Amino acid sequence: MCESEEGGGCGGGGRPARAPRGGRPLKCMKCKEGPPVLIIRVGDAFCKACFKDYFVHKFRALLGKNRCIFPGEKVLLAFSGGPASSAMVRQVQEGLSREAAKKLRFKPGILFVDEGGVCGQGLEKRGEVRSQLERILRATGFPYHLVNLEEVFGLPGSILRAVSHSATDHSQSYKEAVDGFIQQQELLQCERTGGPGESLPGRLAELSIQDPSEKETAEVPGPLSISHTAELTRLFGAVKTLTAREELLQTLRNHLILHVARTSGYTKVMMGDSCTRVAVKLLTNLCLGRGAFLAGDTGFSDGRHGDVLVLRPMREYSAKEIAFYNRLFGVPAIFTPALATKAPDRASIHRLIESFLCKLQSDFPSTVSTVYRTGEKLGAAPGDDDSDGATEPERCLLCLCTLDTNVVDGSSLQSTLLSEELCQKPPLSAGSSCCEDAPTQTGCCKAPPVAGAIPPQVWLLPLLCYSCRLTIKDMSCLEPLPPYIHSEAERRRRSRAAMKQEIQEFLLEDDEAPPAS
Amino acid sequence: MPAPVLCQSCGAGRAALRRPKTGQALCRECFVAAFEAEVHGTIVAARLFQPGETVAVGASGGKDSTVLAHLLRLLNQRHGYGLRLLLLSVDEGIAGYRDDSLDAVRRNRGRLGLPLHVVSYRELYGWSMDRIARHVGPKNNCTFCGVFRRQALDRGAALLGADKIATGHNADDVAETVLMNFLRGDVGRLRRCAGILTGSEGALPRCKPLKHAYEKEIVLYAYFQGLDYFSTECVYAPNAYRGHARTLLKDLEAIRPSAVADLVHSGERLAVREDVRMPTQGTCQRCGYLSSQPLCKACVLLEGLNRGLPRLGIGKPSRMQKVLTDAEKPEVGFREDSQQASRAIRTVDF
């Protein structure tokens, strides 16, 4: 239910409810009593209480339907300060304070990544934002983590490795887990208070205090992160286009989120992508050559990291619904500048798609929901399923998706490689073609690719998916990349070389391309 | 005055252009050689043709099909594909536009020495595009144009005994179609449109030898080879969504020159979920053409025209399908037209 047919729906700016043509409805369409405060779709007027029910129910229903969060599991909420992730945090608060039958049973923590270092924010401004954030986060009562993007310079290479599923326990079914958890909770409660009836916030507070990650909350940005600001600036300065800078930022942010989740024992991460955001991301990623990965990049759950599952529980809410909710129920949001805040529409593919969809949405009000539904019909590419198969598929060094760079005959990638190679060696003159003399079949001229001049990126490219290659090709030099990327790339190249050595004697021809799966 | 830039490929010739696809400065000869080698590479790698096949080249008189006909004749000779090539044109019946473009096709036929055949909408369907436009009004013309042209090519090629149809679709066309089908949520077409060789069961196979050629490079190649083509756009404006997709693609290319190839790559790699129901291909009850519905799109549109309700066939196909398949009692007007149509299925040879 993500139609935002009235108004733009893509800006996220909440406009007051307008009366539909033919007069304002007098009563809420659901309870038939309350005064309507907003109209979600044409004809659907809700009063404040019913809108809240509808909104809160949608969140629980989506989590319930997918049954992927186990009771007692630690879940990290990725919080950007924007409307969607703010509403997401509020939904978790609402869910935890519900009566026992319906309430959520996981243990949340909040993560905020301070990206001020790449968005041109000075230290003073960053400090201001931070104290504002701390106030909001402390009010939630959840443990929280504030990390600077600069901390990517201290990440371990292992962050670029998917951890196999077998590490997690599959023996227990969801139902068993829920029953077990409830029994355990009842037992605990009896022991502590001698009977049920203790208020939920009290129990939650206890959970938080027992949480070992609590002490990280107290961490303040140390001298380490500040010294890395210059390196971060240098890194983004080496990226020639805003499109690639956007992609790199997203990649580094994801690595940092994964790192916090792993080191603090979170097994799920919730991202606050709204339906509108998902539609923009689908079309943007399609244009960036990520066609194979759209399902993982935007779907409800994404298991590319293996041990930590990424969830998008806000993806059925339109930006407009979220804006209304936040206004009506006083959900605070903080404005933090993005990379392209002041950039014009055509400064990057990300900006272009966002404004394109926004304009199209005002001409064709079903645009966002149609694109969203297109995404719903997409899945992982065959052979991309990590649950079966003896050997782990080779994954992109940066985005950890299964490589989409095996060269298929007649494909766009093959043609691009051929174009690059043809322009680097003396051309075939029209008369001296290889099969002039022996025109026996049409397959005679196929020659294996030859390596040409070597640009600095060449050693990294084979480890990357099609789209991440484009990002890296937009860098003038790779040396400013954080050390963990260099070390993991080196490790992979060594293990590749070792593997090749091992199988060398069985190979018939020397082929650089990875085996097609 | 700055020194002339040298060709980055041969290092000897003076660079005449910066290649849109790779960004390299090339001399004229190196560009032409690379362009031809790449199309040949595509044909070979994708195994588009088998020796001995008769290939109908869809010839519209525009730049894409003119370059395609020229290249296929050249590469067929140079690399000994062993193909019999024919030019096949569709006369939509658009005054001015079609007459001029058919003239361009005829001039090329002379230059290439390939046989040319023309099939017309009026003969196949009993309606010219101009007459359709008068009935339908200013919008949705391309719905008719596209559906009818596709079938007209198929019918023409079948009558000529061709084994395959080669069309001039280039990388920009494919990228644009990927965008358009994505925006419309048409997953079935989304998967098919990125293919290079399609429709081998039942219908004549179609292939796109220029699938990886950038539109800009096709124009450059035609210019350097002195090819004669007709460059006016169809007078009937494309539908709104295609127009939006086209504008978006141009803007994308301005930001990242590889955007065309990147979109084609995305289209090739898109995976549709296994549990998503795809339309099953059957044949049209009325004309026998491949269709996922009881009646093919052309028959539905045609029936709408003949009943004087041209807009019925546009948009919600289900309504029209139901009307037509529930009551298969042909009206007088329809009977007349269908007889006229079946009589008229023949090609005009030159």
Ligand SMILES: [Zn+2]
């Ligand atoms: Zn109500």
Ligand SMILES: [Zn+2]
């Ligand atoms: Zn990647």
Ligand SMILES: [Zn+2]
């Ligand atoms: Zn040259």
Ligand SMILES: [Zn+2]
């Ligand atoms: Zn047209």
Ligand SMILES: [Zn+2]
């Ligand atoms: Zn039919």
